């Protein structure tokens with residue numbers, strides 16, 4: 001699963017549990033780019 005750094009926007013391909021860190025700036029908050037299961041919610 002790919003992640004994106006919340007600070008500098010660098011895409012991170014390999015994230016290990018317990019070692020979530022941007023390789024570029026060292027920021028520890030990454031957003032998930034793609035979910036394996038897509039959920040669709042319809043209000044109507």
Ligand SMILES: [Zn+2]
Pocket residue numbers: 005006007008009010022023024025026027
């Ligand atoms: Zn970063």
